[in-house]
Amino acid sequence: MVATIYDVARAAGVSPSTVSRSLSVPDLVNAETRLRVQQIAAELGYRPNRAARGLITGRTGNIGLIVTDLSNPFFPEVVKGVQGRARESDYSVLLADTGEDPTVEVGLIRALCKQVDGIVLCSSRMSETDLRGVTGDTLTVLLNRRVSKVPAVTIDNADGIRQAVAHLQALGHHRVGYVAGPRTSWSNRERLRGLRAATTPAGLDLVEVGAVAPTFAGGVAAADLVLSAGVTAVIAYNDLIALGLLNRFRAKNVSVPGDISVIGVDDIMFSEMVSPSLTTLAQPKEQLGRVGVDLLLQLLQDADPSGAARRTVTSQLVIRSSTGTAPPAR
Amino acid sequence: MVATIYDVARAAGVSPSTVSRSLSVPDLVNAETRLRVQQIAAELGYRPNRAARGLITGRTGNIGLIVTDLSNPFFPEVVKGVQGRARESDYSVLLADTGEDPTVEVGLIRALCKQVDGIVLCSSRMSETDLRGVTGDTLTVLLNRRVSKVPAVTIDNADGIRQAVAHLQALGHHRVGYVAGPRTSWSNRERLRGLRAATTPAGLDLVEVGAVAPTFAGGVAAADLVLSAGVTAVIAYNDLIALGLLNRFRAKNVSVPGDISVIGVDDIMFSEMVSPSLTTLAQPKEQLGRVGVDLLLQLLQDADPSGAARRTVTSQLVIRSSTGTAPPAR
DNA sequence: TGGGAGTCTGCAATCCTTTGCAGGAGGTTG
DNA sequence: CAACCTCCTGCAAAGGATTGCAGACTCCCA
Known part of the structure; x- marks a missing residue:
């Protein structure tokens, strides 16, 4: 059997x-x-029983992490950040994947909330009502989403988008497309908003191309729509979609960036592996996770922070080979 | 406060x-x-306190999952499998990432083992001695690794490699290279063994190209070595390396599959997104995770299975555009 | 010398479930 | 009618750690 506090007590001659x-x-x-006790504890290999401790303290030492889709390379990086930061503070991470389905998301949270001290909810696709329901129950930090009164860490989308648009404008583009991601995605709405804010005053035309799944296949599907929109540059909701565009463009012999420039968002590993390599708005993925846990842990300490805590991290445009000067008007 | 078993008891008039x-x-x-109790429990929103239950049953309802590197797209798929199967049986998953470092691996296991009923250890890089140390402490199922007396689920590497070699042979290749992955990887050793077993009787030459990191950069680094080895086809330890090769080959204007054929292993999402798309040995990643949990759960039931339990899953060659007939000898 | 402050330490209750054991109710059998 | 069995339920004891409270001891000062 494993050593308990009683074994240590007996061996050390204390209570x-x-x-x-x-x-x-x-x-x-x-x-x-204290020194004697600590030494004997170490010798006996004593490790506190978390269940027993949790029973009395009401703390589990776990944090829950819910992501929408691990297959999207964006999320594993966030997970790494969360996991790394959690371990630094001796917390463990309970991971769950919703598969982009808000329904299972609700279920998972219900299942998880009893076993964790707090939840990090990444890119939640739940409705605001549902969200508010669960955040009332359990301390929750939102990643990539903002809802009033709920702690959150977000990426400065507006600023990032501004960088992207400025880049395109400098290259002489006048009409840019945006391939939208899931309507339920807060980031998608924010990016669209940022896009409007950046293009309108600059006198650029913006064409929104219907919502597609935030996947490679989604990008492939959107490619023809993009071509028919008559734009010289396109910004995709994320890199996966952008990669799908690139793939389909190549198949149709549309030159990138000769005929059309493409910008993605996220900077997943593969964006620099394809050719042409993808110009993209790099998101601080791991940092997002770290900061989320930071915030959660902090909120866990100060009982109530008298209102929602907010953090913002910034993204940065990485210019590679998928963007170039606008083709001359025909 | 949240409802306890006492609240339910009082409301239902039972003990x-x-x-x-x-x-x-x-x-x-x-x-x-029973019916009345269950209904009242539901009304009160009663959820058993896991800590209290765990304290008496000795079970936590958690399983630990340790992977070497979440950034490698192979692992998120395994995680999904593990997570999905675990949830079906009402288990939660504690995830940790070692970053390919055997030292942190040992540490993580020590930290985790007290909080879980069993551990799924994926592609462990630990030494056999260390491994045996931890598997004695905690019920452990190995994925992608085999060590005597320890439950494991592995992929039939020999069979997969045979498929790949047969494919190359049919295309007229006589001299094939193998870009080795980490020396500490069991899969790497197995693949090399399978390669020898498949090439020798067929009269093919096999050239091993030094061990590199199982990453894109590793592949880029290995590319020139491969070229100088005078082979007409190369099999890489995994897709990431193969993708690195492809990238570097393109940069050097080496045609694939015209000058050299490339085969990867894993079938990560991006293998079909690049061009030429990658011929690869598809590993049943998610299934690997599912079966691992299956086995673990089963072992958790039958106290001792009187020896190590084993499972094997099979891989399948997916032929795409990175392999072709061998170039004529010059 | 007495009293108060300060420092440690131990007792015992508590957290919430599970489970071995025993007992009550009701039915069956010899 | 007694003995016994079955079925269901409650009592009470864990399980391992934390923590409020109180006691013991030392030390200092008046």
């Missing part, structure tokens, strides 16, 4: 309380005693 | 024991009583 205190509130016990 | 039994061993209680 269990003293052992407990030596390990979790060291200041309260005499230095000499 | 806590009856409530507990109504929910977890329904057969032991009168149908009528």
Whole structure:
């Protein structure tokens, strides 16, 4: 059997309380005693039983992480960030994947919330009502989404989009397309908003191309729509879609960036592996996860932060080979 | 406060024991009583406290999942499988990523083992000694690795490699290269072994190209070595490396498959997105995860299975555009 | 010398479930 | 009618850690 606090107590000739205190509130016990206890605990390989501790403290030492789709290379990076930061503070991460389905998302949260101290919810696709329901129950930090009164860390979409549009404008483009992602995605709405804010004053035309799945196949499907929209540049909701566009353009012998420039969002690993390599708005994926946990842990300490806490991280345009000067008007 | 078993008991006019039994061993209680209890429990939104239950049963309801590197698209798929199967049986998944470092792997396992009922260890890079140390402590299922006396699910590498070699042979190749992955990888050793077993009797020459990191950069780095090895076809440890090769070949104007054929292993999403699309040995990634959990759960039931349990899943060659007939000898 | 402050330590209750054991009710059998 | 069995339910004891409270001891000062 594994060593308990009683075993350590017996071996050290003290009471269990003293052992407990030596390990979790060291200041309260005499230095000499504490040292002896700690050493014996180490010798016996004592590790506190989390269940027992959790029973009394009400803390589990776990945080829940819910992502929409692990197959999208964006999310594993966020997971890494979350996981790394959590471990630094001795928290464990319970991971769940919703497969882009808001219904399972609700179910997963319900299932998870009893076993965690808080939840990090990444790119949630839930309705605001549902969201508010669960955030009332359990301390939740939103990633890539903003809802009033709920703690969140978001990426400065407006600023990123501005960089992208400025780049295109500098290259002489006048009419740019936007391939929209899921309507339920907050980021999608924000990017669209940023796009309008950036194009209108600059006198650029903006053409929105119907919502598609945020996947490679979605991009392939959107490619022909983009071509028929008569744009010289296109910004995709994410890199996966952009990669789909690139693939289909090549198949149709549409030159990139000769005939059309393409910009993605995320900067997933593969964006620099394809050819032409993809110009993209790099999102600080791992940082997003880290900051999310940071915020969560902080909120876990200060009982109530008197209102929602907010963090913002910034993205940066990475210019590669999929963007170039606008083709001369025919 | 959240409802406990006592609240339900009081509301239903029975003892806590009856409530507990109504929910977890329904057969032991009168149908009528059971129904009433269950209904009231539902009304009160009662959810058993896992910590309390775990304290007495010794079970946590969690399983630990340790992967080497989430950034490699192979692993998220495995994670999905594990996660999906676990949830079906009402288990949660604690995820950790080692970053290909055996040292942190040991640490993570130590940290995790107290909080889980069992561990799924995917593509472990630990030494056999270390491995044996941890598997003694905690029920562990290995994925992509085999060590005597330890439950494991593996992919039939020999068979897969045979398919790949047969394909190359049919295309007229006589001298094939193998870009090796991490020396600490069991899969790497197995693939090399399978390669020797498949090439020798067929009279093919096999050239091993030094071990590289199982990443895109690793592949880029290996490309020139491959070219200088004078082979007409190359099999890479995994798709990431193969993609690296492809990238570097293109940069050097080496035609694929005109000058050299390339085969990867894994069939990650991007293998069909590049051009030429990659011929690859498709691994049943998600299934690997599912079967791993299956096995773990089963072992968790039957106290001791009187020896190590084994499962094998099979891979299949997917032929795309990166392989073709061997170039005529010069 | 007495009293107060300060420092440690131990007792015992508590967190919430599960489960072995025993007992009550009702029915069956010899 | 007694003995016994079955079926269901409740009592009470874990399980391992944390923590409020109180006691013991030392030390200092008046």
